[in-house]
Amino acid sequence: MSSIRDVAKEAGVGVGTVSRALNHTGYVSPSTRKKIEKAAQKLEYTPNELARNLYRNRSGIVGLIVPDLDHPFFACLARNIEMELYRQGYKTMICNAVGISDREREYLDMLERNMVDGIITGSHCLDGEEYLKQKKPIVSIDRDFGSQIPIVGSDHRMGGKMAAELMIGSHCRKVLHISGVSPNILANERHRMFQQVLEERQVEVLQFAMDWNTFHWDAHYRMAQEIFEKHPDIDGVFSGDLGAAACMNVALQKGMRIPEDICLVGFDATSITRMVYPCLTAIRQNVELLAEISVNTLLDQVEQRKNVPHRQILEVDIQRGGTTRAENQAADL
């Protein structure tokens, strides 16, 4: 671990010159530059990022908090965010919150400790207050923490409407609606809208609340079993991809035909919707754009490039699969 000093000594110059030469900042004569580069090479000099960070008081790291990495939507989101951050010269530190609010809090602490330059959070365990205390940049995905923290998310309202219309177009009469329960998240608008549109058309809607912090498959599967035990007569399901896939699995197991006996619509349109057979009809979130905008909104603040809007809502669209009927499509959006 040779330092810049060793290089300076080896090249017979001052440390400042070495710094300028190696960073291509400021003037340095071609001849001394050569000497320095040679010395650096000889000593296998590599700059110490830790020292640089201290001086600059920034780490070039962005914290990303997700509820669970092992969930198709968040895995995909994390991937895209990581790539966009990388493209812009930042590293991603990841935090799997899995319903442990302590972990979320500790990540916020890292903000104050200058460990990370900013945070993008897709988790919702912690009280809004904890977030509002922060002075460094934060971007929230899908949850509204109030005017202080920029939020970016999908148009859940439209998503709920689209899903409802898919149900109507499929002639469903009794649909089950699985929703999480968490305050101030955009997803709530989707749930409200879905129910409203269907009830206007006299379609019965059964609500099924799922613990918001449950993300793994087995829990979804057990839930699906419970659902069909309690409500064997439903003819439609709207849920996150995982919930819809689980219901589909149980329905098939019970010998139900899709979409004749039951229609299913997922939300997110992650790749799992295309793995199951028939492919799951789903409302698609634009994850790539979500990632890009989250990152830019954060970095605009970190680098003080410009002011950021408080709220950015992205369009959603329909991924048609084989779990809804195509006839009589609702065209009056």
Place this chain on the structure above:
Amino acid sequence: MSSIRDVAKEAGVGVGTVSRALNHTGYVSPSTRKKIEKAAQKLEYTPNELARNLYRNRSGIVGLIVPDLDHPFFACLARNIEMELYRQGYKTMICNAVGISDREREYLDMLERNMVDGIITGSHCLDGEEYLKQKKPIVSIDRDFGSQIPIVGSDHRMGGKMAAELMIGSHCRKVLHISGVSPNILANERHRMFQQVLEERQVEVLQFAMDWNTFHWDAHYRMAQEIFEKHPDIDGVFSGDLGAAACMNVALQKGMRIPEDICLVGFDATSITRMVYPCLTAIRQNVELLAEISVNTLLDQVEQRKNVPHRQILEVDIQRGGTTRAENQAADL
């Protein structure tokens, strides 16, 4: 951003005392401790991790390189590794390599720059040489870089054998075997073994090579379509979960019955094998243990706790699903 100096001034003591008091290291009288704590609270002092890192010459961050976060196996692995690292007081910096060897290389650079204390790599793009140059701790998952770098992985040999016996037990006569191509990875033993066992029993095996660095669903799906076009008469498929699921999807689409017309066995047994219907029979890797051992092997080096074994191979087991026949199970393992 008040520093330890401000606190010292506020409390009317020296910086050294503040440091000792706040870190609970060394003696400090109860009365001055009180003063210091009060001052710290008043100034909202938070230690600057960046400065600490420089002094200690370590960051407490471990780099994790995966081919693609948006792949069920690696997402799950990353999740478990992150949690184990967290449990042991480390943060995880994630790198999605997606076949871009530059990114992998840059991560290795971060090692030398003291940005991360060690690396766990599950990616395979880069030449082994690049890795061998490193002096700081590295742990490889599934790829053998030679005696310098510890490797941890699953017993692919046994996995291949188990899969072969599942095929035999299902009376397959012509199975398609999808394998990636990459040198020095443990998975190669699985491929070799699978073929060997089947050929000993006069079962025909068609090899299908897939680009190792392709991980997303659509590519797998297209591959599956190509496979059934070229080989409509196969009655068995062995592949990674994604490949098996894709083949299953296409087979169902073609009206084939499972497992009567075609049997499928996946490798990894990620949650997607339980999403599809019927559930996919698969050889399970013990991801939790894989994560735990990788982390411990790395940290044993980072913290110089003890010497680590060069090679650690974990058992695999069978997750029985509905895509193979249960009769005539091979019991002679």
Place this chain on the structure above:
DNA sequence: CTGTTAGCGCATTCAC
């Protein structure tokens, strides 16, 4: 164009 100096914030000697 280049060398010297002064911190970035902290933790650890070592005298007192």
Place this chain on the structure above:
DNA sequence: GTGAATGCGCTAACAG
């Protein structure tokens, strides 16, 4: 018990 001094490795300002 405690304070002052030293340095982790680097960069930027300032004289030369």
